[in-house]
Amino acid sequence: xxxxxxxxxxxxxxxxxxxxxxxxxxxxxxxxxxxxxxxxxxxxxxxxxxxxxxxxxxxxxxxxxxxxxxxxxxxxxxxxxxxxxxxxxxxxxxxxxxxxxxxxxxxxxxxxxxxxxxxxxxxxxxxxxxxxxxxxxxxxxxxxxxxxxxxxxxxxxxxxxxxxxxxxxxxxxxxxxxxxxxxxxxxxxxxxxxxxxxxxxxxxxxxx
Amino acid sequence: xxxxxxxxxxxxxxxxxxxxxxxxxxxxxxxxxxxxxxxxxxxxxxxxxxxxxxxxxxxxxxxxxxxxxxxxxxxxxxxxxxxxxxxxxxxxxxxxxxxxxxxxxxxxxxxxxxxxxxxxxxxxxxxxxxxxxxxxxxxxxxxxxxxxxxxxxxxxxxxxxxxxxxxxxxxxxxxxxxxxxxxxxxxxxxxxxxxxxxxxxxxxxxxx
DNA sequence: TTTTGCGTTAACAAAATTGTTAGATAAAAT
DNA sequence: ATTTTATCTAACAATTTTGTTAACGCAAAA
Numbered sequence: 001x002x003x004x005x006x007x008x009x010x011x012x013x014x015x016x017x018x019x020x021x022x023x024x025x026x027x028x029x030x031x032x033x034x035x036x037x038x039x040x041x042x043x044x045x046x047x048x049x050x051x052x053x054x055x056x057x058x059x060x061x062x063x064x065x066x067x068x069x070x071x072x073x074x075x076x077x078x079x080x081x082x083x084x085x086x087x088x089x090x091x092x093x094x095x096x097x098x099x100x101x102x103x104x105x106x107x108x109x110x111x112x113x114x115x116x117x118x119x120x121x122x123x124x125x126x127x128x129x130x131x132x133x134x135x136x137x138x139x140x141x142x143x144x145x146x147x148x149x150x151x152x153x154x155x156x157x158x159x160x161x162x163x164x165x166x167x168x169x170x171x172x173x174x175x176x177x178x179x180x181x182x183x184x185x186x187x188x189x190x191x192x193x194x195x196x197x198x199x200x201x202x203x204x205x206x207x208x
Numbered sequence: 209x210x211x212x213x214x215x216x217x218x219x220x221x222x223x224x225x226x227x228x229x230x231x232x233x234x235x236x237x238x239x240x241x242x243x244x245x246x247x248x249x250x251x252x253x254x255x256x257x258x259x260x261x262x263x264x265x266x267x268x269x270x271x272x273x274x275x276x277x278x279x280x281x282x283x284x285x286x287x288x289x290x291x292x293x294x295x296x297x298x299x300x301x302x303x304x305x306x307x308x309x310x311x312x313x314x315x316x317x318x319x320x321x322x323x324x325x326x327x328x329x330x331x332x333x334x335x336x337x338x339x340x341x342x343x344x345x346x347x348x349x350x351x352x353x354x355x356x357x358x359x360x361x362x363x364x365x366x367x368x369x370x371x372x373x374x375x376x377x378x379x380x381x382x383x384x385x386x387x388x389x390x391x392x393x394x395x396x397x398x399x400x401x402x403x404x405x406x407x408x409x410x411x412x413x414x415x416x
Numbered sequence: 417t418t419t420t421g422c423g424t425t426a427a428c429a430a431a432a433t434t435g436t437t438a439g440a441t442a443a444a445a446t
Numbered sequence: 447a448t449t450t451t452a453t454c455t456a457a458c459a460a461t462t463t464t465g466t467t468a469a470c471g472c473a474a475a476a
Contacts, residue, residue, distance in 0.1 A: 009423085024321055027236035031464065041425065046465055109317065111382055113232055122385075129386045155390050156404050159376055159383070167371035174319055175367070177330075178337045182363050196364050203411040217453090239434060249455065254435060 010048050012038040017045075017055050018062070022102040025109050026056055060110075063100075064121060067107055070096040071125070074161050075132055082139040083149050083205065086157070090201045094165045094194045101169040149205045160204065164197040218256050220246040225253075225263050226270070230310040233317050234264055268318075271308075272329060275315055278304040279333070282369050283340055290347040291357050291413065294365070298409045302373045302402045309377040357413045368412065372405040 016038035020029045031052050035042035049055040073096050076089030097104060111118050136154045144151035168175075176183045183189045224246035228237045239260050243250035257263040281304050284297030305312060319326050344362045352359035376383075384391045391397045 025233065025235065027233065028321055108378060108382065113236055126386050155387050160372060160408055163371045163375035164368060167375045168367055170316060174316065178334050179363050200368055200408060200412050204408050
């Protein structure tokens with residue numbers, strides 16, 4: 001009967017840690033503050049996770065897959081024709097970011113502050129990206145030749161996609177009070193923003 | 209004759225602090241590390257600036273004007289016709305960001321971690337933005353009615369502009385090794401990216 | 417019932433980080 | 447030359463943050 005509470009306490013710390021780390025980063029997070037947030041003494045945190053460092057690792061592990069999936073999503077569904085594939089990429093990437101709105105800023109900050117820590121994930125990305133970029137560029141060039149779309153550099157286009165999809169979530173809290181009613185209803189804003197980004201990218205590749 | 213060195217030492221600390229704060233943020237920065245970077249003992253840092261907090265304030269003060277100017281720049285030159293004005297806004301904003309590539313991420317992180325600290329700058333922004341948004345929207349609607357451009361929400365368009373202009377600099381170091389030769393020559397990349405962003409926004413508002 | 421082991425707490429210890437001070441040194445002023 | 451002032455250093459002190467431990471309770475197993 002204590003089994004449920006036990007799981008719950010360990011879990012509570014993990015969830016509190018994620019909140020704290022996502023908002024304040026590794027350096028800004030305080031183990032006591034995490035414990036407080038979770039409603040336990042800070043000795044408990046050390047009991048379950050030993051060190052701040054190890055607790056942090058758990059949070060990274062828990063989110064590494066999401067990070068990788070999100071980036072991949074931006075490349076769209078490879079079975080679709082390239083124009084639809086790009087559109088699908090913007091849309092799918094946006095959805096994943098919207099589901100994990102704090103993750104990109106957190107991850108980018110950590111990787112900038114301590115790049116050496118993420119060599120694993122990083123090297124994998126490089127090799128995957130190289131291949132994917134090449135094949136997508138090839139398809140783009142072919143489609144452009146057929147007059148189906150503008151010829152663009154896939155890397156520039158993906159950079160635009162990531163920018164448009166991620167940045168609004170980074171500035172969300174900052175922008176909200178400035179934007180009048182635009183962001184008052186979160187769900188509605190997210191929906192509008194997604195449409196805006198798809199439209200922006202589609203227009204960018206439209207043959208003119 | 210020591211006069212030059214004196215200025216230089218105090219100055220060295222300030223510059224080292226800016227580097228450290230910009231990369232690691234307030235919490236990640238270490239006063240000893242700043243001192244080391246500046247080539248002085250950390251007692252010197254306290255001698256000149258008393259506390260880490262006060263040193264940080266100096267960095268904020270030094271950059272507050274740039275932050276405000278950059279945001280304003282995105283709204284373009286008010287004397288121009290709206291379509292050109294928007295184009296000018298993208299371009300001018302990009303240039304300012306490119307000149308201070310670390311500033312946006314730093315500032316956004318700080319304002320997210322400690323929003324209460326920036327109420328002054330923030331309230332000012334809100335009141336200015338409200339007026340500017342309204343007048344620009346008005347011009348856009350008029351131009352749209354004349355068939356000169358697509359009707360768009362100025363707030364969405366500005367959000368896109370900021371996203372496209374700022375985010376590439378946030379991911380710069382992360383993206384560079386992934387992007388093949390695209391970012392090898394920094395100056396060239398910046399120039400290309402600027403053109404890309406202008407093109408993207410111009411296509412977004414083009415009447416179709 | 418005793419034992420075993422996990423969960424818990426409070427108090428403590430260690431480490432990391434920031435901040436201070438007394439006095440040395442050099443420069444400037446009188 | 448002497449006083450005064452600013453700069454600087456090394457050693458130390460304070461504070462903050464992280465991590466440990468000893469003892470206790472309690473539930474389940476033996």
